[in-house]
Amino acid sequence: MKHVVIGLVLSFAIAVTGCRRAQSAAASSAAEEKTYPLKGEIVSVDQARHVLVVTHEDIPGLMPGMTMEFSVSAGDAANAKAGQRIRAQVIPSKTGNFRLEQIWPDDETSVSAVEAGAKALRQDTMIRGRGAYREVGENMPDFTLYDQNGRVVQAGRFRGKMVMMNFIFTRCPVANMCPAATQKMMATQSLARKAGIKDVEFVSITLDPAYDTPGVLKGYAAERGIDTSNFSFLTGPENAIKDLLAQFGVLEEFDGPLLKHTLATLLISPEGKIIHRADGTVWEPQDFVAKMQR
Numbered sequence: 001m002k003h004v005v006i007g008l009v010l011s012f013a014i015a016v017t018g019c020r021r022a023q024s025a026a027a028s029s030a031a032e033e034k035t036y037p038l039k040g041e042i043v044s045v046d047q048a049r050h051v052l053v054v055t056h057e058d059i060p061g062l063m064p065g066m067t068m069e070f071s072v073s074a075g076d077a078a079n080a081k082a083g084q085r086i087r088a089q090v091i092p093s094k095t096g097n098f099r100l101e102q103i104w105p106d107d108e109t110s111v112s113a114v115e116a117g118a119k120a121l122r123q124d125t126m127i128r129g130r131g132a133y134r135e136v137g138e139n140m141p142d143f144t145l146y147d148q149n150g151r152v153v154q155a156g157r158f159r160g161k162m163v164m165m166n167f168i169f170t171r172c173p174v175a176n177m178c179p180a181a182t183q184k185m186m187a188t189q190s191l192a193r194k195a196g197i198k199d200v201e202f203v204s205i206t207l208d209p210a211y212d213t214p215g216v217l218k219g220y221a222a223e224r225g226i227d228t229s230n231f232s233f234l235t236g237p238e239n240a241i242k243d244l245l246a247q248f249g250v251l252e253e254f255d256g257p258l259l260k261h262t263l264a265t266l267l268i269s270p271e272g273k274i275i276h277r278a279d280g281t282v283w284e285p286q287d288f289v290a291k292m293q294r
């Protein structure tokens with residue numbers, strides 16, 4: 001255990017220079033804009049214009065409840081369906097246009113499943129205490145998160161399949177950290193397919209759930225042309241992500257606006273056991289494929 005801790009600290013020190021979440025001009029100007037929490041139901045979706053018609057509850061300080069149009073990102077538009085309940089942040093513009101960001105599913109079934117999952121994970125992490133970190137040979141922790149489509153995904157869904165898992169965030173601006181990790185996951189997915197390996201799933205969990213909503217992850221995958229038939233991007237409540245990172249041994253630390261983190265890439269057996277782990281950026285897609293073939 002001691003060796004593991006030292007190993008992690010070392011790789012953290014090496015990787016610390018890596019990934020920094022710099023605030024772009026757009027992000028910082030967005031941060032200065034006043035936002036208002038919204039709860040409502042999607043009435044219709046205009047995919048071409050990226051516009052949702054939403055019936056929303058009263059928004060104190062902004063407007064009473066009504067049915068109106070909001071512009072959204074491409075990823076949020078792609079996920080939206082009439083009849084969905086959502087919560088989001090409204091950003092009014094001076095031109096009288098209203099934008100929705102931070103869109104999350106808000107139907108009772110999804111919310112209670114994800115909350116129950118986060119609570120169970122919290123308890124499990126507390127009970128494990130200093131032994132929260134799961135080494136190779138242990139089972140992966142249970143989790144309930146949202147995928148990039150806004151669907152609830154539980155760890156159990158991957159039983160019977162191998163899972164290659166890593167941790168990234170979409171705003172990571174450092175080319176050799178998260179962007180490179182995503183490229184290598186894609187390369188592994190393609191190599192595994194060419195090698196005829198079936199029953200393998202690729203999973204990237206966000207380190208930055210405050211920004212990475214299902215719609216943001218959807219946009220991230222779409223912009224990169226990622227084949228999401230067996231590659232999902234997961235997000236969820238901040239406390240659940242924090243507990244998962246502790247259990248998977250991924251270190252993360254905010255230094256002002258900068259998010260510094262380590263990288264870990266894991267292979268999980270069809271029975272849910274962690275069978276291989278690569279820390280940092282130095283691993284080869286073909287090594288993971290070779291391990292999948294065993």
Ligand SMILES: [Cu+2]
Pocket residue numbers: 019020168169172173174177178179261
């Ligand atoms: Cu990164």
